[in-house]
Amino acid sequence: MRTSVGLVLILLLVGLPLAELYAFGLAGQAIGLGWTVLLTIATAVIGVSIVRLQGRDLVLRIRAAAERGEPLIGDVLEGLLLALSGVCLFLPGLLTDAVGFVLLIPGLRQLLIAWGVGSMVNAMIVRTETDAGPDDPRFHGRPHGHRSDDIIDLEPDAVRYGDDDSGRDGDRA
Numbered sequence: 001m002r003t004s005v006g007l008v009l010i011l012l013l014v015g016l017p018l019a020e021l022y023a024f025g026l027a028g029q030a031i032g033l034g035w036t037v038l039l040t041i042a043t044a045v046i047g048v049s050i051v052r053l054q055g056r057d058l059v060l061r062i063r064a065a066a067e068r069g070e071p072l073i074g075d076v077l078e079g080l081l082l083a084l085s086g087v088c089l090f091l092p093g094l095l096t097d098a099v100g101f102v103l104l105i106p107g108l109r110q111l112l113i114a115w116g117v118g119s120m121v122n123a124m125i126v127r128t129e130t131d132a133g134p135d136d137p138r139f140h141g142r143p144h145g146h147r148s149d150d151i152i153d154l155e156p157d158a159v160r161y162g163d164d165d166s167g168r169d170g171d172r173a
Helices: 005-031 033-068 073-090 094-102 106-124
Strands: none
Touching: 005 033, 005 094, 033 073, 033 094, 073 094, 073 106
């Protein structure tokens, strides 16, 4: 089931401030109003300082990887999560500060990136639209609507690219 973007925005714009007020009230009851305000300010200052340090290190790492010609996508995605951490820490509130501090953990950011990329790859895989399963004779691992003569099945070693000894030019079509 897909959620609409509008519903998510409403939840963020209405639900998050209400949750923050509730958390602020609970913290105020537990440790007092002054300490709660001080805690909110301290987490913002400390968190943003940590984001600056990690961001500077990340920029240096991205520059070095770019000079070596390595792929940058992982570091760029980590930078986006680090920026999200900074936004969460800058916003007043205990819940957003908690999310911001969790995103400051480099290993967790890398796990989130791996999970997110894996989810996107799985979403892009063509899946069969038939109800037939692998044990059903109608199931051939092909998307619904394709006839068997629409698909050419080759063994992996039957396809060659580039120069080979067969006398063909090896151009990709």
